[in-house]
Amino acid sequence: MAYKKAFELALMIFHNSKQFPKEEKYSLTDQIRRSSRSVCGYIAESYRKRAYPAHFKSKLSDADMENSEKSVWLDFAHACEYISIETHLELIQKSEEVGKLINYMILNPSKFGASTK
Template identity: 50%
Template structure:
């Protein structure tokens, strides 16, 4: 997955990153799906999956602002990567608990694989992102 908009277009914000846009969109899908989770999951699975999916975006925003320092930039991208992987785990729980159907979960899981791929590319080639 490409992480920038277009090769000729200048990125001015973390919001211009395709990986961020995908993460934000999928976090909103998870939010909508999680509204249907049972009330007894409010303080466990519902909160956890919402928190981790949103943290992918938040950590990407922090990474963008830490581009002056390679180690800090990579650390925040790694945090984002970990949150994306955590969200995939919560998706599996949601399927096994019958809160989300398998087709919906596969679609979301696939999007997170794309996000993870983009994050790994950024982590492996930070020089093109650093200030």
């Protein structure tokens, strides 16, 4: 569920960032897209590391870090008037939801097949 929601959010950010100014192509546009996609990557990596609980949690912690970074770039996108307040609030709300799912996984690794031995 966390991966699916993070993936959907990354696609929403991709589509919204298409309208950012060209001068942001190698800065804000790249950063916001990269961090949103990294959330998905780290979640996928964590699942493959679930046989090793510490690695599982570490990768999820990295996903949470990228999720937080993405929120900072969304704040900048709004402050620079590249996205509306409505879009900003929607994307932040979805980002917070992804964060809660990631934290649930961190706190409950056995529910995701991680060994608790």
